Amino acid sequence: MILTLLDFQILAAALFSLGLYGVLARRSAVMVLMAVELMLNAVNINLVAFSAFRPIPVVTGQVIAIFVITVAAAEVALALAVIMRLYRRRGTVNVDEINLMKG
Amino acid sequence: MGLVLFYILGTITIVAALGVVTTRNIVYGALFLLVSLSGVAGLFVVLFAEFLALVQLLIYGGAIIIVILFALMLTRETDFSTATEHRRWPFAALVSLALFGLLAGSAIGDSGKYNTYTRTGFGIEDLGVGLFENWAVPFEVASIILLVALIGAIVIGRSGDDEDNADKTGERGEQ
Numbered sequence: 388m389i390l391t392l393l394d395f396q397i398l399a400a401a402l403f404s405l406g407l408y409g410v411l412a413r414r415s416a417v418m419v420l421m422a423v424e425l426m427l428n429a430v431n432i433n434l435v436a437f438s439a440f441r442p443i444p445v446v447t448g449q450v451i452a453i454f455v456i457t458v459a460a461a462e463v464a465l466a467l468a469v470i471m472r473l474y475r476r477r478g479t480v481n482v483d484e485i486n487l488m489k490g
Numbered sequence: 491m492g493l494v495l496f497y498i499l500g501t502i503t504i505v506a507a508l509g510v511v512t513t514r515n516i517v518y519g520a521l522f523l524l525v526s527l528s529g530v531a532g533l534f535v536v537l538f539a540e541f542l543a544l545v546q547l548l549i550y551g552g553a554i555i556i557v558i559l560f561a562l563m564l565t566r567e568t569d570f571s572t573a574t575e576h577r578r579w580p581f582a583a584l585v586s587l588a589l590f591g592l593l594a595g596s597a598i599g600d601s602g603k604y605n606t607y608t609r610t611g612f613g614i615e616d617l618g619v620g621l622f623e624n625w626a627v628p629f630e631v632a633s634i635i636l637l638v639a640l641i642g643a644i645v646i647g648r649s650g651d652d653e654d655n656a657d658k659t660g661e662r663g664e665q
Contacts, residue, residue: 393597400589400590404589405586407589408582408585411582412579421519422510444610450617452542456545456550461635461636461638463558464640465639465646467557467558467561470565472646
């Protein structure tokens with residue numbers, strides 16, 4: 388029994404599905420953000436695994452994973468600024484109650 | 491050896507991720523997220539991506555978790571029950587299970603082509619050369635993204651003049 392690419396793909400699929408469940412089911416905006424981080428990490432596992440399981444390894448997967456981490460850091464900073472502004476203005480971070488643009 | 495490490499780290503990652511999306515206490519959720527992201531860093535080591543494992547621990551474990559904990563403290567919900575599941579959570583579980591079946595099924599269907607390969611690594615010099623030769627322009631764009639996000643977060647998060655008299659209860663009442 389040897390470690391194959393399929394093991395990492397199944398693990399990443401499970402992590403991504405858990406993140407999707409968190410995005411859909413949680414009501415706190417901060418929890419939704421944490422579930423998005425789980426999904427980004429599942430993508431990173433896939434990128435690095437595809438980069439490693441090759442006859443000749445290529446750096447492309449790891450480089451793109453570094454870019455994903457960079458964008459994730461920027462996204463978290465901006466999203467938390469928006470959430471804090473929202474909390475000061477509306478007194479809640481429950482995404483069900485943020486319906487100002489509802490027609 | 492790699493297989494044993496993979497199963498230990500994978501179990502830690504998945505169980506902690508399950509804790510993130512199901513726990514009732516949000517602070518516990520953030521700490522579960524830290525465990526899960528550390529498990530992913532361990533998986534990067536199994537894949538011979540040591541530099542990425544260090545970056546993962548530094549950025550996620552050191553920076554993002556701290557920022558999320560700050561946000562949790564500053565926007566604390568008094569009632570934890572409002573922060574947990576939406577009442578239609580079975581549909582969310584169904585959708586995510588269907589997505590898992592789709593992804594795993596397609597991966598298993600394609601596995602014959604790739605399963606002959608074993609994992610190999612490369613030195614950190616190759617990563618640096620690839621990052622600064624083939625990917626030099628995206629690297630510079632990423633630095634601009636970080637700068638814009640920094641300034642944007644400061645501008646958005648700064649307490650404005652309009653917030654002191656923003657009626658927190660009145661606006662919610664008319665919804």
